[in-house]
Amino acid sequence: MPQQYPFSAVVGSDDMALALILTTVSPDIGGVLVRGEKGTAKSTIVRALASVLPPIDVVAGDRFSSDPRDPAPLSPDGPFPADAAAETRAVRLVELPVGATEDRVLGSLHLERALSEGKAEYEPGLLAKAHRGILYVDEVNLLHDHLVDLLLDAAAMGRSTVERDGVSVEHAARFVLVGTMNPEEGELRPQLLDRFGLTVEVAAPRDPALRVDVVRRRMAYDADPDAFAATYADSERALTDRIQAAQARVADVELTDETLLQIAELCAACEVDGMRADIVTARTAVAHAAWHGRTTVSTEDVRAAARLALPHRRRRNPFDAPGLDEELLDRVLGEDDPEPDPEPEPPGGGDDGGGDPTPTDHDETSYGESMGTRPPHDVPDTAGASGEQSTTVSAGATYRPKLFTVRGTGAGEAGKRSRAVTDNGRRIGSRAGQRGPLHLTETVRAAAPHQLARGRTSGRLLLRSQDLRVATREGQESNLVLFCVDASGSMAARKRMEQVKTAILSLLLDAYQRRDKVGLVTFRGSTADLALPPTYSVDIAASRLEVLPAGGRTPLAEGLLEAARVLDLERVRDPRRRPLLVVVTDGRATSGSAAVERSRQAAGLLAKARVDSLVVDCESGGFRLGLAAVLAEHLSAQHVPISEVSAEALTGAIRGRAA
Incomplete structure (x- = not known):
């Protein structure tokens, strides 16, 4: 298997790299949402992150990656003896596909053992596998809303509770949640956007020299992945050591009342809703200080934290893109570190002093030939050579x-418009099949008439694959x-x-x-x-x-x-x-x-x-x-x-x- 593209070899994604590192230093920050156009190495850098994280110790044989030093691990496989064997392994990167079902995410009844042995045993899902690791959702804006809710709730609570199909299980689920998305394919709902700790905007570099560097590195990696990775081996080890040192230091970083007041003033000035912004900004500032080897949070740390934690939380209209007013940030935080007076703006208002006029939002052009009628009195006459007005x-x-x-009932993707048969919604019946949420009552009812013919005299119910019934649910589609x-x-x-x-x-x-x-x-x-x-x-x-x-x-x-x-x-x-x-x-x-x-x-x-x-x-x-x-x-x-x-x-x- 070829080597993963090195984290330290990615060019032009400094904000994204910083956000990912800070969430691994302090997972309580709550994860990262990366927004950007296609082809900006979003997936590449996320997949490379796991390889630079320090390895972790886990209880040997435990399916839920419990920490051997935890006196009371929340694991259904426990309790463990005091001298339980431990093993060291790399941090896992678990990818959640857009088409995943709720059963796959949370886990569910182990059907094979339920049918063959008559035991109601829990089969862990992706949340259990991601515990103490990274859970990565590419195109998170296309994920069903109820699945996004499950992920964000688990990330906030640090545990997952399953109550379904006769199974009652609770297990630890502390992970770094990373979502990537292309805004051209749709936005997350504002209330879900707020649940991500940090957000960053990425774009392809506009500097030709940087673009050349990106192409050269990618071509070198494709030609020989192992040799390319070896070139960055020292950088990767240094990065791992620095992350490990920051993780050890973060608990000792001091957050003074004066700095907390500064954070509160900044959040109030940005008109954010609720208190999550204050908490996340404070945690991010502490992690940023630890990352830079400081033991006290400074204004520089608060500024860096605000740029990552506040843009997606400011009060905005539904069609407004997330963003942060840099001038407001300077006004609130600039008192202790005043900036020099700006240079006078060059003639013409352009950044380069070229004097080009500011472009308008659109150009009014004319089309076709005249209709032969007078334009309405309230329409400006913008007729071109053809004589036809446009406004x-x-x-x-x-x-x-x-x-x-x-009209009718569809079977499309879950949404909130038209009637449809979906994976969620109210249960309206059942059908034969093996894919979907199991309908236990109907499964037993389908198997009951055949018990005598199957030779059952006592004991457990004898089931066959043709007996399985899955629930039919009616909800709404997009x-x-x-x-x-x-x-x-x-x-x-x-x-x-x-x-x-x-x-x-x-x-x-x-x-x-x-x-x-x-x-x-x-x-x-x-x-x-x-x-x-x-x-x-x-x-x-x-x-x-x-x-x-x-x-x-x-x-x-x-x-x-x-x-x-x-x-x-x-x-x-x-x-x-x-x-x-x-x-x-x-x-x-x-x-x-x-x-x-x-x-x-x-x-x-x-x-x-x-x-x-x-x-x-x-x-x-x-x-x-x-x-x-x-x-x-x-x-x-x-x-x-x-x-x-x-x-x-x-x-x-x-x-x-x-x-």
């Missing part, structure tokens, strides 16, 4: 939208919500586009909370564009929506056909995830009767494919054509006026009718 409008304040679901948005000239009036963007942003926020995948198709001018391929990142969808321009003709057919193409591709990539198509339009299709007929045919194609659809009708004013309602009929879709997307507005309308 962008910001969304208003979001609201709680009405819940729109996919869906693919694909927005198909009309950005044509008829939608360009400022008030209407603001209403449209507000409604879509509110539906995006709802999709974020329900763990949906989202995509965005827009159509205007003469074509339709896939503005955002289906992704878990509603943050990116919101940013694309914010700069969406409007103007030009209405190629409705092209928009529907592009949506159909995207849904066909996603059906192949993710066949279990059912789609919900949300068409946002006033229903107009310009360019004559041929375009109208093409739109009807495209709508019929989607209806024939049995795509669940919703038409959000954006038509307003005293004179209405009702074209969006006609489109909904051709799509076999639900038709909702944009004013009724809001749950509060719908409730108010119902109350008004009742009165």
